[in-house]
Amino acid sequence: MTILQQIKNKVRARSIHVAYVDVGSCNGCDIEVLACLAPRYDIEQYGIFVHNNPREADVLLVIGAYTPGWEEKLAMVWEKIPPPKAAVAIGNCPISGCLFNRRESFVDPPVKKHIPIAAEVPGCPPRPTEILQAILLVRDAVFANWEGEHP
Amino acid sequence: MGQSMIWYLREFARIEWIKKFLFAKTAPLVTPSHFRGFPEPTGKTCQHALFCMMSCPAPGAIEVVHAEDGWMPRISKGHCIRCGLCVEACPNGVLKSGRILETMERERTSLLFSFRIAIDLELCTGCGNCCTACPVNKVADAQMGAGGHSSNDEVIMRVQAGDIVVIHEDKCTGCKTCEVSCPTGAIRIARILEGFQQPVQEGSQ
Ligand code: SF4
Numbered sequence A: 001m002t003i004l005q006q007i008k009n010k011v012r013a014r015s016i017h018v019a020y021v022d023v024g025s026c027n028g029c030d031i032e033v034l035a036c037l038a039p040r041y042d043i044e045q046y047g048i049f050v051h052n053n054p055r056e057a058d059v060l061l062v063i064g065a066y067t068p069g070w071e072e073k074l075a076m077v078w079e080k081i082p083p084p085k086a087a088v089a090i091g092n093c094p095i096s097g098c099l100f101n102r103r104e105s106f107v108d109p110p111v112k113k114h115i116p117i118a119a120e121v122p123g124c125p126p127r128p129t130e131i132l133q134a135i136l137l138v139r140d141a142v143f144a145n146w147e148g149e150h151p
Numbered sequence B: 001m002g003q004s005m006i007w008y009l010r011e012f013a014r015i016e017w018i019k020k021f022l023f024a025k026t027a028p029l030v031t032p033s034h035f036r037g038f039p040e041p042t043g044k045t046c047q048h049a050l051f052c053m054m055s056c057p058a059p060g061a062i063e064v065v066h067a068e069d070g071w072m073p074r075i076s077k078g079h080c081i082r083c084g085l086c087v088e089a090c091p092n093g094v095l096k097s098g099r100i101l102e103t104m105e106r107e108r109t110s111l112l113f114s115f116r117i118a119i120d121l122e123l124c125t126g127c128g129n130c131c132t133a134c135p136v137n138k139v140a141d142a143q144m145g146a147g148g149h150s151s152n153d154e155v156i157m158r159v160q161a162g163d164i165v166v167i168h169e170d171k172c173t174g175c176k177t178c179e180v181s182c183p184t185g186a187i188r189i190a191r192i193l194e195g196f197q198q199p200v201q202e203g204s205q
């Protein structure tokens, strides 16, 4: 690996842009993601910025149980993200449908049926610390050595 | 000018401020031990009362499975919402989560299940399926045959003169086996979860 690639790795891992998409949640998880931005957890001290623009994003946070309105749209959002990219499922909803996954309901979990999910954070809602830890782990797994794996 | 520069640097280029700027980290990412996590076993023996499953609001979150040494509740992450109801409802204290058990002891609270049997006599044909299917009846009167007749007074319910009679509603464990076996849907079991708080005597705190 050249010095340039090493620098690129360092910079890339230190500057993660996050977009989040709510595919039918109760808003609980959205609030916990919001709490990550607040001074108490302060996501920006790790170099993570919330942009909410898939074109600029590295990590996509998927929240919610996948309601019918999101068919095709979620895959579209995912394709718009340039690689390297990773999607993280936040909360029980994208993993199992949580309390909404009952007979006669319209949700269609898990979200990993529809787009590839790199990490799942269980909890209803998960704590901001858990969300942060997941993003940091995904960062180390996907972005910290991207140049080495994709010469 | 020069002096004010030095003063300025001394005032603002403090080592600890520079450190904080470069290595800014708020409180480390730890979860305090009193936070409710996913319920964990305390090591006490599960008696298979299934109250945890009955109280759980999340579909598919908890199952009591047969492990190598007896029954044990198993929590599914991704389904469990960490509400702690199973911890409170378990009569044997098999599960723990955060400081729920300590709080229950301090506040003298408890969650208790009770069960009511409701039979719609309009629909009931007196077939006795429910009586023979009930596992409590099987233990109380092993002789009970098809038809649900019994001379034993310890059974929960039995068929008398073509009608179903409930004798010991208090023995019902809420398993709902009878509901499933009834051909007409006449029998219904209500699971009632009540929260109690015992009064704290004055001066005891
Ligand atoms: S996991 Fe729970 S808190 Fe999060 S969106 Fe689903 S229901 Fe709401």
Ligand code: SF4
Binding pocket: B039, B052, B055, B056, B057, B058, B061, B062, B075, B079, B080, B081, B082, B083, B084, B085, B086, B087
């Ligand atoms: S904590 Fe709540 S959701 Fe989780 S298994 Fe227990 S009762 Fe079910």
Ligand code: SF4
Binding pocket: B117, B133, B134, B135, B136, B137, B156, B171, B172, B173, B174, B175, B176, B177, B178, B179, B189
């Ligand atoms: S719920 Fe179970 S224990 Fe109660 S009467 Fe029905 S079969 Fe018997």
Ligand code: SF4
Binding pocket: B119, B123, B124, B125, B126, B127, B128, B129, B130, B131, B164, B181, B182, B183, B184, B185, B186, B187
């Ligand atoms: S199984 Fe149903 S129909 Fe038969 S005796 Fe019981 S309640 Fe009546």
